[in-house]
Amino acid sequence: MSLNANLIKELREKSGAGIVDCKNALMQNDNDIDKSIDWLRKKGLSVAAKKSGRVAAEGLVGVHINNNQACLIEINSETDFVSRNELFQKFVNDCSKIASTTDGGLDSLLKSKFIESDNTVEDELTKNIATIGENLKIRRIEKITLDGPGVIVSYVHNSVSENLGKIAVILSLKSNANQNSLEIIGKKIAMHIAASNPISLNLDDLDPKIVNKEKQVLIEQAISSGKPKDIAEKMVEGRIRKFCEEVVLLEQTFVIDGKSKIKDVLKQYSSELKAEVLIDSFKILILGQGIKVEEKDFAAEVAATANQ
Numbered sequence: 001m002s003l004n005a006n007l008i009k010e011l012r013e014k015s016g017a018g019i020v021d022c023k024n025a026l027m028q029n030d031n032d033i034d035k036s037i038d039w040l041r042k043k044g045l046s047v048a049a050k051k052s053g054r055v056a057a058e059g060l061v062g063v064h065i066n067n068n069q070a071c072l073i074e075i076n077s078e079t080d081f082v083s084r085n086e087l088f089q090k091f092v093n094d095c096s097k098i099a100s101t102t103d104g105g106l107d108s109l110l111k112s113k114f115i116e117s118d119n120t121v122e123d124e125l126t127k128n129i130a131t132i133g134e135n136l137k138i139r140r141i142e143k144i145t146l147d148g149p150g151v152i153v154s155y156v157h158n159s160v161s162e163n164l165g166k167i168a169v170i171l172s173l174k175s176n177a178n179q180n181s182l183e184i185i186g187k188k189i190a191m192h193i194a195a196s197n198p199i200s201l202n203l204d205d206l207d208p209k210i211v212n213k214e215k216q217v218l219i220e221q222a223i224s225s226g227k228p229k230d231i232a233e234k235m236v237e238g239r240i241r242k243f244c245e246e247v248v249l250l251e252q253t254f255v256i257d258g259k260s261k262i263k264d265v266l267k268q269y270s271s272e273l274k275a276e277v278l279i280d281s282f283k284i285l286i287l288g289q290g291i292k293v294e295e296k297d298f299a300a301e302v303a304a305t306a307n308q
Contacts, residue, residue, distance in 0.1 A: 007031055015040045017130075018123030057288040059083060059136070061168040062096035063154045070152045070170040071100035072142040072285045078134040088136075089161050091128050095121060095138065096163070104143040142283035146172040150280065151179055153186035157194045169193045171282040177275035185269050185277065188256055193284055198249035201279060206248055214243050249282065 158166035222232035
């Protein structure tokens with residue numbers, strides 16, 4: 001029986017099931033959409049559609065390093081309980097490996113073939129939603145590549161399993177120094193990044209829009225306290241410098257010694273190893289960061305459910 005691509009698309013949209021499952025459903029039910037939906041429901045493959053609207057702010061961040069490339073991925077679930085599910089953990093790990101071979105875009109990952117399967121990543125995502133019983137969402141991917149000598153290291157905070165946790169960092173160091181020494185240094189700096197969450201490597205990379213926004217907020221605060229605008233603008237110069245020191249990695253105070261700036265720590269390591277040590281790039285993902293979670297009144301929610 002020939003299958004119409006539009007029918008497959010329609011069934012996917014209505015059921016939330018994967019392409020392969022939709023094809024099978026249509027073939028088993030003579031291209032009848034309604035019967036195919038019932039077929040998928042009986043097999044538990046269409047439940048994903050009912051869950052897709054739920055907020056997913058829990059889950060895991062995964063890390064994968066492959067020679068000179070490293071990848072971070074955040075996959076969300078509705079509850080923290082799912083992060084301890086071995087099936088979910090394997091899915092996150094597998095997706096991080098696949099993402100490291102793509103261009104880093106979500107679309108290219110979803111369309112990629114899943115490991116040892118004829119399904120795409122998107123198909124497997126839908127399958128896991130049905131199996132685990134919660135809305136799952138592949139939210140973000142971050143990648144770095146190191147060109148030339150050096151190392152890429154990672155750090156995972158609140159780890160639940162190897163390379164899986166709530167906060168993850170990947171960091172590349174450029175240097176001709178001893179690899180083992182660089183890995184030790186890199187791990188310490190990656191831990192610092194997890195604790196301090198910088199938004200840029202150096203001052204030149206800091207988005208001027210972020211600085212201007214912070215400056216305007218500080219000026220408005222000063223004016224609200226009764227300061228004239230010209231005085232307020234001068235007052236905030238020092239506070240802007242402090243702001244930059246807080247969000248720029250090289251300007252931050254190293255959390256491990258509590259006194260040295262990261263740029264000075266690198267100089268010290270370079271002197272000790274007799275080879276220049278530079279941070280090439282870094283990425284950090286914090287689970288659920290930026291997701292708006294609605295605060296619910298549990299008693300009201302129970303009462304509403306009871307009245308349905």
